[in-house]
Amino acid sequence: MKKTTTLVLSALAAILVGCGKAPEAKKLSVFCWSEYIPQSVIEQFTKETGIQVSVENYASNEEMLAKLTAGGGEYDIIQPSEYVVEALIAQKLLHPIDKTKIPNLSNIAPQFLKMSFDPDNSFSVPFMAGTVGIVVNTDLIKDDIKSFADVFKPDNKGKIVVLDDAREITAWALLSQELPINDISDANLDKVKPVLANWIPLVKVFDSDSPKTALLNGDVAMGVVWGGEGAILLQSNPKFRWIIPAEGTHLFIDSLAMPKTAKNVENAEAFMNFILRPDVSKKISDAFPYTNPNLAARKLLSEEQLNNKASFPSDADIAKMQVFRDIGTQGSKIDEIVTSLKAQ
């Protein structure tokens, strides 16, 4: 009896193992931001193409860079922001894209194509864009907030959440001094240090992952957060107001790209084309309301979604925004300045 059971069990196990193993070519390894590609979209891709997708997440561009350059994992798709695309292209770490495999690239608005970081889109296709702006809980704050300078006032001490990102905070300080956000020279850092020294002690919470939490829970009254987070706040309660800082702000463009070491290039290109399909891109916008660069997908969005200023800033606002360029090892200096001011 016992023998039969064992036999049956091992036979079952063999069948299960046999089933679970997909053929070598039907695989795709995606290394993407957390909270950016909905699980349902990944599942739909697998259902339509039979390609098994394994997903790994990261919380910052640099975390992705560290894992990618350390050769820890074999990824077919990565999701770098504009300045990282630039650095990866310069270091010849990206695999060129066969654009004939991605006809849906034509859905993308021209203003998000042929950007300075990848002039021919030879290595990257836009996934989502977005901005950083101010969100204010008007139940708690009656002042008219227009700029970074209005946010970082002594009266607002202990009421502010900001992104836990030294480069971002420094960029806002540079903007407030009318300095270019990509010129991280020592001279410019000396100029913004006193500004940061005034700002950082006013902050109650540093959070890049989910800055909306502190705002929703009422722990803070205003914040400088990602557009997507702002859009969710605006949807959740009319008491939240979105403001594009008068000084200008940061426009980011997150792309899909393939590392040089990608094993499943064709699957990766199929995935890119799938993501750029209007109905799929709409699903991503529904879940994570960033600035969708996909014009065909925008047609499928509701009036309410399109009118959300945190998702879709006006063209005049976008014209005032700047993208990040790679600053290399100067990043350490920014990090040190911000950490030292936090530790005081």
Added chain:
Amino acid sequence: MSLIAAVSGVHDSGGYRRPPNLVAWLVLMPLLAWLFLFVIVPTVMLVVVSFAERDALGRIVYDFTLQNYIRAFDWLWLKVLLSSLWYALLTTLICMFVGYPVAYTIGRAPLHWRGLLLMLVMVPFWTSFLIRTYAWITILSKDGLLNSLLVSAGIFSHSAEILYTPFAIVLGLVYNFLPFMILPIYTSVEKLDNALIEAAYDLGAGPVRAFSQVIIPLTRPGIAAGAMLVFVPSIAMFAITTLMGGGTNPTIGEVIFKQFTSGRNQPFGAALGSILLLIFVLALWITRKYREED
């Protein structure tokens, strides 16, 4: 040393021959392999990287430099280290004062109760500590459970600021590490010989004296083990301190984490990590020395 002695079979006594040492080696092999792969190799890697440089993308360049250590001894990073040590010390002391009575009660409880009580101590481990930390955020936030309870009960007139304060950091650390204090003390308490305590009373000691001069010294190994198990991991803990402290008080764990990620400076992170490791080794060595002299 005893490991080597066991393997090399020095105590070869009498006329009959011991079985070949090969067996002993085979038995020890998994442990040795584990130690080599997960303790020695990573430590050596950490130390090697701490003397290296990095390029613009953050890739490690193996050129020897002392720059990372020179930078690490800046007052800024020492201040961060000191504040982390302070939080860890506070956490350990609170865990001790809260954990000891709990462990003592469980250890002295009727036998059939102990299993259940111990299980209650370990139940939190069934959920990820991150989920439990997020639960604390829901409880402590301004519009959270605790504040709404206190305000609606009329104890507070308006919501208090609990979350994102140093108090919240220590609360999070104590909550997470308390079981690590309770369990080793419990094992010591369980082994306590009742006769010794009765003897103390018979010889005229009051409850305070019996506790401080008999019970505490007898359970000291448990207290020491618990203190180490709480102190060491709470120095480097960064998830709880950033989530519950709002990231306004950088801890050494957070600083090291950032060097490996957004800072693109693994060699510097490795240097800070090596210094932290050295502190742990020194602390262990001093306590051991102290115990030997005892």
